[in-house]
Amino acid sequence: MNTGIHAGAAPKAVGHYPHARRVGNLLFLSGIGPRDPATDAIPGNRYDAEGRLIAYDIKAQTHAVLANVRAVLEASGARWEDLVDVTVYLTDMARDFTAYNAVWAEYFPDPALAPCRTTLGITALPTPIAIELKCIARLED
Incomplete structure (x- = not known):
C-alpha cells in the first residue's frame, strides 16, 4: 500500500504534497x-503595523503543531502512541x-514511551x- x-x-500544505504517505x-x-x-493564522505570532513579525510564542506554536500532527495521524488511521520518530526544526534553538x-514533556510524560526525537536549529x-x-x-496491519 502506498497512499x-x-x-x-489539519492546515493545508504550503506546497504540492500530501500531509502523509502510507507505505x-x-x-x-x-x-x-x-x-x-x-484560519491559517499562526498561534502566538505578533505583527507590527506594516505586517512584519515582531514576536512569537513558542509554547503556543508547539501546542498547535502537536495538535496538527495528531490530526494527520487520526486522518491516517494512526494514534498518538504510533509515533516512532520525530524530527523537530526550531528557528531559534538557543531561545526556544x-x-x-517543556511542552513536549506534557504530551510525552514518560520518556520511555515517547517517540525517538532529533531537534535541529535552522535559519528559516x-x-x-x-x-x-x-x-x-x-x-x-
Whole structure:
C-alpha cells in the first residue's frame, strides 16, 4: 500500500504534497507546522503595523503543531502512541529549546514511551513559523 493522505482537520500544505504517505505499515508525515487549520493564522505570532513579525510564542506554536500532527495521524488511521520518530526544526534553538521541550514533556510524560526525537536549529522555515515537525509512525496491519 502506498497512499497519500490529506487531513481535513489539519492546515493545508504550503506546497504540492500530501500531509502523509502510507507505505506498508509505515506512515511518513510531511513537515507539519503550527498554522490554525480554520484560519491559517499562526498561534502566538505578533505583527507590527506594516505586517512584519515582531514576536512569537513558542509554547503556543508547539501546542498547535502537536495538535496538527495528531490530526494527520487520526486522518491516517494512526494514534498518538504510533509515533516512532520525530524530527523537530526550531528557528531559534538557543531561545526556544527549553520552552518547547517543556511542552513536549506534557504530551510525552514518560520518556520511555515517547517517540525517538532529533531537534535541529535552522535559519528559516517557508512561512513565519518557529517550529515544524517531521514524523514517522507505525500502523497496525
